[in-house]
Amino acid sequence: MTEATVRVVLPTALRDLIRSSGAADPGADVSVTVAGPATWGRVLAALETRYPMLRGTLRDQATGARRPLIRFFACGTDVSHTDADQPLPDPVQLGREPLLIVTAVAGG
Amino acid sequence: MPLCLRICGVATREEFAPRRRARAENGGREPRTVTPCGTVPRHGRCGRAGEVAEVAVRVLIGTRKGAFIATSDDTRRSWSVTGPLFAGWEVYHVQASPVDPDRLYAAPSRGWFGQTIQRSDDGGRSWQLVGNDFRYDGEIGDHFWYDGTLRPWHFTRVWHLAPSPVDANTVYAGTEDAALFVSSDGGQTWPELTGLRCHDTAPNWAPGAGGLCLHTILFDPRDATRMHVAISAAGVLRSDDAGLTWRTANRGLRSDFLPQPEADVGHCVHKIARHPARPDVLFMQKHWDVMRSDDGGDSWYEISGDLPSDFGFPIAVHPHDPDTVYVVPITSDTEHFPPEGRLRIYRSRTGGRYWEPLSKGLPQEHCYVNVLRDAFATDELEPCGLYVGTTGGQIYASADEGATWTTIGRDLPAVLSVEVQTLR
Numbered sequence: 463m464t465e466a467t468v469r470v471v472l473p474t475a476l477r478d479l480i481r482s483s484g485a486a487d488p489g490a491d492v493s494v495t496v497a498g499p500a501t502w503g504r505v506l507a508a509l510e511t512r513y514p515m516l517r518g519t520l521r522d523q524a525t526g527a528r529r530p531l532i533r534f535f536a537c538g539t540d541v542s543h544t545d546a547d548q549p550l551p552d553p554v555q556l557g558r559e560p561l562l563i564v565t566a567v568a569g570g
Numbered sequence: 571m572p573l574c575l576r577i578c579g580v581a582t583r584e585e586f587a588p589r590r591r592a593r594a595e596n597g598g599r600e601p602r603t604v605t606p607c608g609t610v611p612r613h614g615r616c617g618r619a620g621e622v623a624e625v626a627v628r629v630l631i632g633t634r635k636g637a638f639i640a641t642s643d644d645t646r647r648s649w650s651v652t653g654p655l656f657a658g659w660e661v662y663h664v665q666a667s668p669v670d671p672d673r674l675y676a677a678p679s680r681g682w683f684g685q686t687i688q689r690s691d692d693g694g695r696s697w698q699l700v701g702n703d704f705r706y707d708g709e710i711g712d713h714f715w716y717d718g719t720l721r722p723w724h725f726t727r728v729w730h731l732a733p734s735p736v737d738a739n740t741v742y743a744g745t746e747d748a749a750l751f752v753s754s755d756g757g758q759t760w761p762e763l764t765g766l767r768c769h770d771t772a773p774n775w776a777p778g779a780g781g782l783c784l785h786t787i788l789f790d791p792r793d794a795t796r797m798h799v800a801i802s803a804a805g806v807l808r809s810d811d812a813g814l815t816w817r818t819a820n821r822g823l824r825s826d827f828l829p830q831p832e833a834d835v836g837h838c839v840h841k842i843a844r845h846p847a848r849p850d851v852l853f854m855q856k857h858w859d860v861m862r863s864d865d866g867g868d869s870w871y872e873i874s875g876d877l878p879s880d881f882g883f884p885i886a887v888h889p890h891d892p893d894t895v896y897v898v899p900i901t902s903d904t905e906h907f908p909p910e911g912r913l914r915i916y917r918s919r920t921g922g923r924y925w926e927p928l929s930k931g932l933p934q935e936h937c938y939v940n941v942l943r944d945a946f947a948t949d950e951l952e953p954c955g956l957y958v959g960t961t962g963g964q965i966y967a968s969a970d971e972g973a974t975w976t977t978i979g980r981d982l983p984a985v986l987s988v989e990v991q992t993l994r
Contacts, residue, residue: 473682475658475680475682475683476683478658479683479686479699482656482697483698483699484698515686515699517702517703518683518684518685518686518702518703519682519683519684519686520683523702523703523705524703524705524706529682529683529684531681531682532682532683565682566682
């Protein structure tokens with residue numbers, strides 16, 4: 463696969479951050495095209511290129527490590543702990559299923 | 571549309587609330603002001619015809635759930651409050667450039683998404699995201715953790731922003747874990763001044779309950795390359811070369827929780843303040859003890875005197891009288907609320923030791939809020955105004971040096987910081 467177009471669902475707060483920065487509302491999900499096979503590392507890099515205001519909000523800018531309270535789900539599976547260069551499941555690669563970026567639940 | 575609050579504490583989402591409704595919301599009394607406040611007024615005139623006022627004071631309020639800006643004329647009797655800006659984000663600090671009053675910097679952060687920095691070039695009416703890459707430079711050392719083990723330095727958030735007194739594009743940021751960063755391009759890039767974090771004593775620094783935070787940056791008004799910083803829990807360090815090299819400035823401090831109570835570092839300094847006319851005199855609210863230095867921090871002595879408690883967080887100096895100092899005593903290190911549940915600001919007109927309570931207009935029963943270290947500020951009008959934000963979301967203001975107090979905001983999120991711009 464030379465390229466993959468991946469649908470990404472962002473947390474609402476980050477959609478708000480994009481809008482408040484003057485960019486158009488990205489909508490319920492964002493499609494980004496990356497060199498295949500798509501990995502969450504490549505998807506995040508593409509997101510940050512399109513929306514520079516997201517830099518540092520999902521992963522550490524120095525190390526690339528996922529922020530602790532951010533998780534990635536694909537096809538009902540938590541892929542947060544897979545390597546950033548691990549290919550995402552095929553339905554995500556093909557755009558049939560989104561990559562969900564989910565924040566830890568806050569409550570109490 | 572931003573929420574609009576009035577001094578009476580009533581909120582409305584209408585930019586121009588009808589007077590009838592405003593009267594009803596004010597218990598049948600005529601409201602003290604009806605000010606359109608959908609946007610933040612710049613310095614200049616604001617309000618409707620016949621009700622205009624010259625904005626003389628702008629109060630910058632950081633809270634757990636966003637930032638707010640309050641404005642008033644020089645009477646400081648009525649206020650317009652706009653916000654929340656950056657709704658939902660913890661705003662540890664909002665600060666203005668002393669060079670350009672329309673240049674503001676804010677530090678919203680969030681546990682999920684980390685740090686952002688916002689900049690306004692129009693007095694808070696609009697904001698733009700600028701750089702947020704706070705990267706420790708070079709070797710990442712270790713510092714003590716609560717349990718005595720060593721932990722590597724880890725960036726968590728910006729606690730304090732200090733715009734340069736000589737250049738609107740230069741701003742310093744104090745962070746947790748404690749380090750000092752400086753931007754010289756209006757907040758776009760943030761190189762670290764590594765001389766501080768790599769100081770010989772840094773491995774012996776340890777976090778206070780709030781984290782290992784650099785929370786105070788003071789410039790010497792005679793020379794902006796000379797500065798003091800305060801770190802909890804390390805103490806005070808000073809630099810005479812724009813932050814390249816540092817030396818500790820903690821002689822005279824005593825902290826009984828330390829194995830060596832008079833150690834060179836490890837002190838939980840909560841805040842330091844100075845008066846520009848007498849820059850070698852520094853005042854300190856420490857974890858316990860209110861302290862003073864007459865030699866630029868080379869040595870300190872206690873001035874707690876007759877305070878009901880010498881535990882507290884903020885300390886402020888009267889803008890026109892270097893001998894007048896304010897603190898907000900709280901009961902103890904485990905009871906972060908005012909003694910007897912009565913919120914009293916204490917004022918010394920003698921540079922310490924002798925203190926008087928100021929309470930008229932402040933809650934005098936069942937008050938169990940705290941005032942955090944950056945949540946006390948003064949304006950420069952005559953007589954000077956005082957502004958205090960509480961963890962209960964109240965903003966109290968005095969237009970007469972603390973003799974009487976009114977409430978600007980009553981139900982805001984917990985207040986983290988209060989800064990004031992005097993625009994006239």
